[in-house]
Amino acid sequence: MKQRWMLVMAALLFLLAGCQGNDWTVSVKTSPFYKEGTASSFAIAIQKDGKPASGLEVTAIFEMANMDHGQIVASLEEKEDGLYEGDVQLPMEGEWDVLLQIKDGNETIEKLVTLEVKRQDVAAMINGMAITTADVKFYQTRWQIEISSAMEAVKKKYRGEELNERISYWERQLNETAEPRSAVTRLIELHSMALLAEEKGYSVDEPVVDREVEKRKRQYEGSETARTLLRQYGESAFWEQERRYVRLVLLAQNVWNDMVEQVKNEHPDVTEAEMRFLAQKKYDELLVSQIDSLHIQLYLSEL
Structure with missing residues (x-):
């Protein structure tokens, strides 16, 4: 559980820091699914002070909630203004915590989101x-x-x-x-x-x-x-x-x-x-x- 504790602490520290006065919001646009041997899409929209935030470096660190199965890291690329997307292959369905590391120049912001990943036989x-x-x-x-x-x-x-x-x-x-x-x-x-x-x-x-x-x-x-x-x-x-x-x-x-x-x-x-x-x-x-x-x-x- 050490890694999960570290994810939670990182998110709490971010909240306590107040993000240096800026208002950052993250919303999940596409949630990944589980299909054995298949990568699926994960997409988020990021806003800063109410506007789409462009030009960011975004990394998503996936860790299964309440279980110690290690971490899965995915880089998200900007597809359009403020929309970042990447593929991730998850080993099982269930509840996953995702620590988002958002780098804006010299500033790094962290957000924690929780996803309910479902098994899908997707075509x-x-x-x-x-x-x-x-x-x-x-x-x-x-x-x-x-x-x-x-x-x-x-x-x-x-x-x-x-x-x-x-x-x-x-x-x-x-x-x-x-x-x-x-x-x-x-x-x-x-x-x-x-x-x-x-x-x-x-x-x-x-x-x-x-x-x-x-x-x-x-x-x-x-x-x-x-x-x-x-x-x-x-x-x-x-x-x-x-x-x-x-x-x-x-x-x-x-x-x-x-x-x-x-x-x-x-x-x-x-x-x-x-x-x-x-x-x-x-x-x-x-x-x-x-x-x-x-x-x-x-x-x-x-x-």
Whole structure:
């Protein structure tokens, strides 16, 4: 316990010293998680006298609370004004004390924060929000249901060469959804545009989500393959995650609608097909820009 005592004493000494008259505040923006053999992100925002503090040298010393497992040291780099981030690989979940050593020229400030580190099977992180392996499995199952239902409908409607072409298309889609990296990519795209929609002030009412979920339930009831896949996945767990998925889709739909309106205003005489093409082009360009603006980390080695 000697090291923990030293961390606590260092923080107490800092508080007693009063930080030489300056008002320093630290807030945790991204808390690390535990995943065996995987480093995760730790990010903090530092302010001095109420303003983002830039140009600092920041070191984070991790020590597990109430246990003597040694210290883990990570250097944090400034990503934007006052925001410092670094990766740390922690050996277990639980409560961790973090002593932050902040060097501002000749002045060194120390702050102590406590984190509750949780185990996560993470596939990706977007601005500190996790896309888990469970999310990936749900997405794959969902699209298996959608594609299998579409294939059932195609078999009822078409015959001969046209049927073969359409089945071949859906089989390629089915193979793509079986690849975890493809599923993660699509989930990142969806989350990114949902975040953009929220930045634009859009929201989704729960009754709207309810109606959309009920619509999907009725749709799946008519497909034997869908019913089988739902039973295998677990119906209760599937519909719980479907609600979250539907909310993301509805948020992203608002951004798509904005692109459609822009095209209609800029090109009032285009055909429906041309309008959709131009709107899709705008949407894709916006998606690339949005993804570039986010902090995205991938953890795909175990998928």
